[in-house]
Amino acid sequence: MDLRELARAGLCAAISLGLCTASGAADTYKIGMLTSLSGYVANMGLGGRDGLMLAVEEINKRGGVNGRKLEIVQLNDESDATKGVPLAVKLIEGENVLAIVGPVRSDITEAVAPMMTKGKVVNMVGSTILPTKSDYSFATAPTPEEEAPAAIAFLKQNGAKSVAILSAIDVWARTLGKTWAEEAKKQGLTVVAAESYNSATDKNFIPQLSKFKAAKADWILVTGAGPAAGLILKQKAELGYDAKLFGSTTFPVAGIAALIDIGGLAAVEGTYFAATPFSVWDTFPKDDPRAKTIGAFREAFKAKYGRDPEQAQWWVAQNYDIGMLLAAAMTKAGPNVTGETLKAALEATQGHQGVLGVTYGYDPARHSGVSGVVVAQIKDGKVVLVSK
Secondary structure, three states: OOHHHHHHHHHHHHOOOOOEOOOOOEOOEEEEEEEOOOOOOHHHHHHHHHHHHHHHHHHHHOOOEOOEOEEEEEEEOOOOOOOHHHHHHHHHHHOOOOEEEOOOOHHHHHHHHHHHHHHOOEEEEOOOOOOOOOOOEEEOOOOHHHHHHHHHHHHHHOOOOEEEEEEEOOHHHHHHHHHHHHHHHHOOOEEEEEEEEOOOOOOOOHHHHHHHHHOOOOEEEEOOOOOHHHHHHHHHHHOOOOOEEEEOOOOOOOOHHHHHHHHOHHHHOOOEEEEOHHHHHHHOOOOOHHHHHHHHHHHHHHHHHOOOOOOOOOHHHHHHHHHHHHHHHHHHHOOOOOHHHHHHHHHOOOOEEOOOOOEEOOEOOEOOOEEOOEEEEEEOOEEEEEEO
16 A cells, blocks of 8 residues: 555544545445335335435435435335345345335334334334334324324214225224224214225225125225225225225325226216325415425426326325435434434424425424325316315
8 A cells, every 4th residue: 555545544534434435435325225116016116216216316416415425225025025024134234224215015114113123224114104113213104193083074074974994904004994993983973894805915895895885884984005996996886885985195006097997987086085285286276385395396306207296196205205304314413323313313303394295293202293184086087185
């Protein structure tokens, strides 16, 4: 090693505290993305990836965070609950990531949560539910506790007396179904029936819907995602069952076009669901700050990808917000950020306005803090705002 190499090595060690590589360049902050890039919830994984990468591109173009660029390591869990753990091991132990974005399936999130805590790796959960036990997980979408009151209040305002609940079998869907039932009772509605289904494999919903019809439920609440949503609407129409249907925030996960293709426009028309402002941004008053912020994001997205993000696919905006939340927290934590200091910085986050149209806020006792759920409806094949 010549004198110049020795000097550079000494400078890196003494001044940069390990921030230099052998070539003298700054290290990156490495972020993992564990999500579903294939399988039945691939729409969420692929859309989320696009949103996150747009945020990272913008952050890196303006100089990164604390002088370092963000680097995203993407792994595909294939929407398969058995594949999440080994991939999480690879990201935590093999890639030494600072944080992980995802998964979108709640049962995968639940399985990998203890590893996040043990490794002190922040988990920006892509699902709408937090793991049962995890000190390092943060919700980045409305949780069941945040979604249910808005949904049930809307039903009550619209004359609902009795409801039936059809829940998918994964952790999130079961939790939301239970929370809906508790909230319905609290607000004076009667739950006359509750059934479950497998959103990944089931195609026949006539048995459950027949029970709901016999119980004379005037509203049906449906959790779950993917093609099953379209089939539920189609088969409800085939039964001649005229109950109104209200879906969860993930109800349109396959996209509105796919819902209509599977269920038929007549069956899909008029369906209500809980939504984030992003999904109905163009029906907000034009002077609403949320409409302006989301509109600017959509223009940036189109400039990068050559297409508009679909309104119903709110997870595109959610993951953009995740990128910005992480960048802000890393800046607050300082150049030598660790999992522990990043967690503390996120816990100090209050009033962060995102392009999802919601406000994010956390504290040490509460890692879910997304406010701003609205009610949307499919009308003339489009998503419109009903209640804000």
